[in-house]
Amino acid sequence: MSRALASATELLRLDGVAQHYGKGVTAVTALAGIDLTVSRGELVAIMGASGSGKSTLLTIAGGLSKPTSGEVIIEGQWLSDLPPTRIAILRRRTLGFVFQDFNLIPALTALENVTLPLELDGWKSRKARAAGLEALASVELDDHANRYPDDLSGGQQQRVAIARAVVGTRRLILADEPTGALDSTTGELVLRMLRSRVDAGAGGILVTHDPxxxxxxxxxxFLRDGRIIDQSAPAGVDTLFADAQRA
Amino acid sequence: MSIRQSLLAILDQGPCYGYQLRGEFDRRTGSTWPLNVGQIYNTLDRLERDGLVAKADTDSEGHVYYAITAAGHDEVTHWLDSPVVRTQATRDELAIKLAIAVTLPGVNISEVIQVQRAASLRTLQNLTRTKNATSEPESSEELAWMLVVDSMIFAAEAEVRWLDHSETRLARASARGFAEPLPLNTSSPKRGRPVKAEPAAQAAQASQTEQLAQAERAKHVGQAAQAKHVGQAAQAAPAGQVAPAGPLTTDAVR
Incomplete structure (x- = not known):
């Protein structure tokens, strides 16, 4: 396997990632050899029925668990080469998770929630604060910086979570059903923010069951039984309207 | 048909000539369903024949204006007040394709579903991009166009959801052994109307005929085990229960 980056814009690569649980007759294959690349400026959605391996894939891509076999490469670093402490640092500096239930710390303000990973990483608090405000501004919430999660709506909390996912040097957003707890209008707003962060140079994986x-x-x-069965990328908009005109 | 009503509704705003009507229709529907001038004039001819519009002045450039009549105005009001009824006769190409495919031997129906799902999602992706290029509509033309795009988004989404649902349904039917291909019906369909019978006797007779026909078909299948199974089922069926029209061999009586 070549250790060269596939391209300068590559953020994440999964090479033949497999995950098996248990042994013998009770063995379960959650992922069966996944190859996947996410580049800067690219948002990749993962769809599939429950149990198809979506969440396992996200956990492994985020270095939260080790695959049974295969390689996870984040910004050119092979996770299998790194000791756990280095993986923790990589996660702190490069990755941001967004969950369905926001996962904000209630005792911290919106800004403190966003700057927490930076402070853990040893940033000076003034610098962290500036980066945190910038991230909050990118989701149009800089005027809510000092509010506590309880004072924010669900959609606002999720936008704080997105700000936390992209704060500082973080470039890879891993989102697991981020709109699952939101109504459709709010969900759309959150996705618009996620999309704009990706357009601004981040990369992301979005696990969702909602087309x-x-x-x-x-x-x-599309995942089924731990395998990628299909991928779809949009055609040009011209094609779309050609279709509409024919119909 | 909505083109006819749409043009009439535009004419209700004031007299227009054909080419002008086309422009008005396009800008009010985001140019999503462009009309050719021929269609416009055909429609105007029919509207005139039906007394809903009348030819009015001709301008210096030779444009013939059409003006709405009182009856035409009433028609517009009625159109706006009534729901659009989608008749069953509107064929859904995809539903037909899937329904037929599921009855054919050697078709990988999961694959058929997935190919469609990927295509429908591509459409949905394109529509979403198109929509996102505009944040909030800033004119009524943009608003009208946005409504059309939204409608297409919802339709594409519904299609993907229906495909997901079909996949689940298929898996469940397969597990229960009900997703077998349908062989061609071996009994030749009867032509013409059935002989009239007394209504009371009709149901019972239909049931009897159906049972006999099924037993007959089962023999044709030529598999002893299946024939026996079908025969038993036919005998066990309560009298007077009319089997659905045109069940094909064994599946229907299981």
Whole structure:
């Protein structure tokens, strides 16, 4: 396997990633050899029925668990080469997770939630604060910086989570059903923010079962029984309207 | 048909000539369904024949204006007040394709579903991009166009959801052994109307005929085990229960 980056814009690569649980007759294959690349400026949606391996894939892509076999490469660093402490640092500096239930710390303000990973990484608090405000501004919430999560709506909390996912040097957003707890209008706003962060140079994986949300992605990957069965990327808009005119 | 009503509704705003009507229709529907001038004039001819519009002045450039009549105005009001009824006769190409495919041997129906799902999602992606290029409509033309795009988004989404649902349904039917291909019906369909019978006797007779026909078909299948199974099922069926029209061999009586 070549250790060269596939391209300068590559953020994440999965090479033949497989995950098996258990042994013998009770063995379960959650992922069966996944190859996937996410580049800067690219949002990849993962769709599939429950149990198809979507969440396992996200956990492994984020270095939260080790695959049974295969390689995870984040910004050119092979996770299998790194000790756990280095993986933790990589996660802190490069990755941001967005979950369905926001996962904000209630005792911290919106800004403190966003700057937490920076402070853990040893940033000076003034610098962290400036970066945090910038991230909050990117989701149009800089005027809510000092509010606590309880004072924010669900959509606002999720936007704070997105700001936290892209704060500082973080460039890879891993989102697991980020709109699952939101009504459709708020969900759309959150996706618009996620999309704009990706357009600004981040990369992202969006796990979702909702076709309307998956449609925000540049690529939709379909998983079934731990395998990628199909991928779809949009054709040109011209094609679309040619279709509409024929209909 | 909505083109006819749409043109009439535009004419209700004031007299227009054909080419002008085309422009008005396009800008009010985001140019999503462009009309050719021929269609416009055909429609105007029919509207005139039906007394809903009348030829009015001709301008210096030779444009013939059409003006709405009182009856035409009433028609527009009625159109706006009534729901659009989608008749069953509107064929859904995809539903027909899937329904037929599921009855054919050697068709990988999961693949058929997935190919469609990927295509529908591509459409949905394109529509979403188109929509996102505009944030909020800033004119009524943009608003009208946005409504059309939204409608297409919802239709594409519904299609993907229906495909997901079909996949689940298929898996469940397969597990229960009900997703077998349908062989061609071996009994030749009867032509013409059935002989009239007394209504009371009709149901019972239909049921009897159906049972006999099924037993007959089962024999044709030529598999002893299946024939026996079908025969038993036919005998066990309560009298007077009319089997659905045109069940094909064994599946229907299981």
């Amino acid at each position: 309307r949300h998956a449609a925000w992605a540049d690529r939709v990957v």
